[in-house]
Amino acid sequence: RLWNCQPLEQGDKRSEIEKFCRSQDFSSEIYYWPLFEGQVLTAGIMGIIPRFRYLLVTRALLAMLDKDELESVVAHEIGHVKNIHIGLYALLFLGFSVLAGSAAEPLAVFFTGRDWFYQLLDLLEVSPEGLIAFLSAVSMLVVMVLYFRFLFGYFIRNFERQADLYVFKAQGTSQPLIRSFEKIASMGGDIRDKKNWHHFGIGERIDYLDKCERHRYIVRNHDYKVYVSLVLYFVCVVLSVWALHQGKTEEIARESGARYGRAVLEYRLKKQPENSRGFQLLGQLFLENRLEQKAIEAYTRAFDLSPDDAQLANNLAWLLLTARKKSLRDPVQALQLAQKAVGINGQEGFILDTLASAKWANGFVDEAIVIEREAALHDPSHREYYNQQAKRFRLQSWQ
Structure with a gap:
């Protein structure tokens, strides 16, 4: 509804799609996808539960493809469902969230343990809380871009390839899908060799399908590659979370925490120079870290107040x-x-x-x-x- 999608009307096209879906033990609602007024040559699948699953097809794609070609495109979308790609996308998002959450504290400890952090505080004259929030946000943004550009991009490209290869199970051949890609490349302008982070180029997809047509074992090998990659990914996530909380993290956190605490107090005392209690706490922190000269200065300032x-x-x-x-x-x-x-x-x-x-x-x-x-x-x-x-x-x- 948000995209103003309309159900595909009854007719030959709908009947062909429904018949093919039944042959693959697949069901979904079928809608026109009004992307750029339906002129884009594309299709998509939304939803996991059959009752709330939607196959989206643009009018331009329906008009351009013959029966076998249309079935091959639908087979690609069914391949996403059969290989539970939508659920795996959710797990990949969850994996990033887990890693980001686990890295938040060690990242803060890392920053507060560096000399340059305190040099920046003196140079910029900002609050320690503000600086650490900024540095953490920038770091997380960089990590997020790298994660989704390369790691997530790796999986999404290979999921798309896995969905392409489903045509061998659904139709026994990739020729209709190859013809579909050739038509899309021809009608779409100079895009045959165009690549992006989330899809292999159309030319690459055609070449790979043609290779699999000649050597069918490659289809099985690609499935194996995807499964092994997923296992390695989840093992790496678990090991990374474990590693982030091992070693001398607590000891380092205590040391950097004390230094950070001093920085927070010093900043606040610059804003509230008449705060005797603050200088007394600062003196205690200095004393705990055996900075006796600074402790005497802080206590003296507190006593003067x-x-x-x-x-x-x-x-x-x-x-x-x-x-x-x-x-x-x-x-x-x-x-x-x-x-x-x-x-x-x-x-x-x-x-x-x-x-x-x-x-x-x-x-x-x-x-x-x-x-x-x-x-x-x-x-x-x-x-x-x-x-x-x-x-x-x-x-x-x-x-």
Whole structure:
């Protein structure tokens, strides 16, 4: 209805087609195909279920072909149905969807693990989410074009050839179909040797049919080629999906994910430079990845924005006391920050522990021990840890 197709009226042509279809144990509705007002020389088949299956034929094709030639064209369309090509097309589309879905996460991991991704972020000043969406979309578009141009194109060309070869089963010879192709090539202009991605050229199809006419085993060989190709395709899809989720994917994802997370935070902080919580989270991410200098800078920025945040002051003080790189340590500033934290919230054992450590780092050992005992009173569940800290202060010097 969408194409304004009209049923083929009763008459000799319809009777011939119906009789031939019955001989092939095939049934469908028969319609005129008004493609370019029916002047195109073509036919087609739509639908899988017999009740909702439609054989479409243009008026120009019906007018041009004799009985045997028309039957050969119908045999070609029946060949598509007998070889379940429509269902196989659906599976090939599904295969691409499965591959694309399976590749989405590894593709994102690949991008976020590359240095050039972050260089592009700095150059373009776009959001990380936007850049990764763009790169993923472009990559998928390229893969889709290649998939359908070459892989899907390979199958559709060979399905068409397989449908051509059905005439040997339906009519016992390919001569009527060859004559049909010759007429179509003659009436269609200079198209005999014209090729495209989804069909072999008419000349190629004629030559192949003529070859099969002389050597019938080629028909069987082509069927075998199609079946083996399909098996290899589905095996490759399964193996590809499996391979995309193997190896060190999770480890790489964690590493690139942390870096990507930092990039997202840094971008948002450029847009919201007064976001203290954002700088604190950024500091935590830097610290988790042992980027202590950057962590100190992020924590310092966060503390400048939220000077009354006891936990933030405590975390920065602890980092200045325990940085792996000793040149980053600053016991004097750490003591000031720890005192600030205790002044805001002196009831937490871990905050008192940081102050004790800062006292110890600055040479106030006795005061440090007293503060550790106070921490144990506030946090008895960790009393053993605080006692060990006090013992350490007596026996060891800072650094």
